[in-house]
Amino acid sequence: MKKMIFLGLFLAVNMLVIAQDNRLVVKKGSNGLYLEHSVAAKEGLYSIGRLYNVHPRHLASYNNWDMSKGLAIGQLIQVPLTDTNFNLQAQRGTPVYYVTGQGEGLFRVSQLSKKLTAEKLRQWNGLKSDNIAAGQYLVIGYLISDEWAKNKPEVVANKPETKDPVKPAEPEIVQEKPVVETQKPVVSEQVKVDPKPVQPTPQRTGAEGYFKAFFDQQIKLQPVSKQQTVNASIFKTLSGWQDGKFYLLMDNVLPGTIVKLSNPENGKVVYAKVLGEMAGIKLNQGLDIRISNAASSVLEIPEANTEKFIVQIEW
Numbered sequence: 001m002k003k004m005i006f007l008g009l010f011l012a013v014n015m016l017v018i019a020q021d022n023r024l025v026v027k028k029g030s031n032g033l034y035l036e037h038s039v040a041a042k043e044g045l046y047s048i049g050r051l052y053n054v055h056p057r058h059l060a061s062y063n064n065w066d067m068s069k070g071l072a073i074g075q076l077i078q079v080p081l082t083d084t085n086f087n088l089q090a091q092r093g094t095p096v097y098y099v100t101g102q103g104e105g106l107f108r109v110s111q112l113s114k115k116l117t118a119e120k121l122r123q124w125n126g127l128k129s130d131n132i133a134a135g136q137y138l139v140i141g142y143l144i145s146d147e148w149a150k151n152k153p154e155v156v157a158n159k160p161e162t163k164d165p166v167k168p169a170e171p172e173i174v175q176e177k178p179v180v181e182t183q184k185p186v187v188s189e190q191v192k193v194d195p196k197p198v199q200p201t202p203q204r205t206g207a208e209g210y211f212k213a214f215f216d217q218q219i220k221l222q223p224v225s226k227q228q229t230v231n232a233s234i235f236k237t238l239s240g241w242q243d244g245k246f247y248l249l250m251d252n253v254l255p256g257t258i259v260k261l262s263n264p265e266n267g268k269v270v271y272a273k274v275l276g277e278m279a280g281i282k283l284n285q286g287l288d289i290r291i292s293n294a295a296s297s298v299l300e301i302p303e304a305n306t307e308k309f310i311v312q313i314e315w
Helices: 001-021 046-052 057-064 104-109 118-125 148-151 211-222 293-298
Strands: 027-029 032-038 075-079 095-099 137-143 227-235 246-250 258-262 268-278 287-291 307-313
Touching: 032 046, 046 057, 046 075, 057 075, 104 118, 118 137, 211 258, 211 268, 227 293, 246 258, 246 293, 246 307, 268 293, 287 293, 287 307
Parallel strands: 227 287, 246 268
Antiparallel strands: 027 032, 032 075, 095 137, 227 307, 246 287, 258 268, 258 307
């Protein structure tokens, strides 16, 4: 009799673990929020990128992984959550959970992101108070990925080490196409730069970037008056890899100005928005501008030269 009871408990625990494997459980690292994915057979950076709506180059960079190398079955890949694939504004997409620790309250959980509020957490999780238990699953946002919704893998390495988690009532999930949320410009390696565009909102035009149509509008109002060849370097940001929104830092130019950047070596062109100035920072001595690493990639600047290279600018 005791053996049968023990066997029943063992099966119940295993069924609970299996049921939780498909949950997307967020983790927080030095570069921000991310998910962990365990590589399955025949998976590579491109297929994993499609699954989570992340560009494979960004996925490789985030994991310090050489794209020319293959992945091993069972290898853990960190999948960054950005403004492109992570919705913190509305209940659209696949729920992403956070598992609370000992002594954590709702306010502390809301500090995971500047876009989270305790009120939003209460609404998404059907909470009537701020009292939460250790090991509780809380929805903190939604993964925006049609590929995930269609091909949800059976095992994802997001299972937290909790014994008796409390599952809240899940809100209704509405599957939609990826939505890019906008926010105030911030230059950071951890926060994607994605400023709110002015009206009207043109569509992205090819590899030259999202801001090309804005540049065309700009020169209609004020023809190009400046053309220079300058020394440039890069700054790292999550923006631009998927949405084509490129940025630069430049002195004595009004923030918000769109600048045309050209690589004189190959004729490649991108259009970037000025975020702010470079003056007063010792690291910028000898440089005229800094451009986002995504813009540098489209211009095909060799990685060995990204510390200092020549570009032509006009605005």
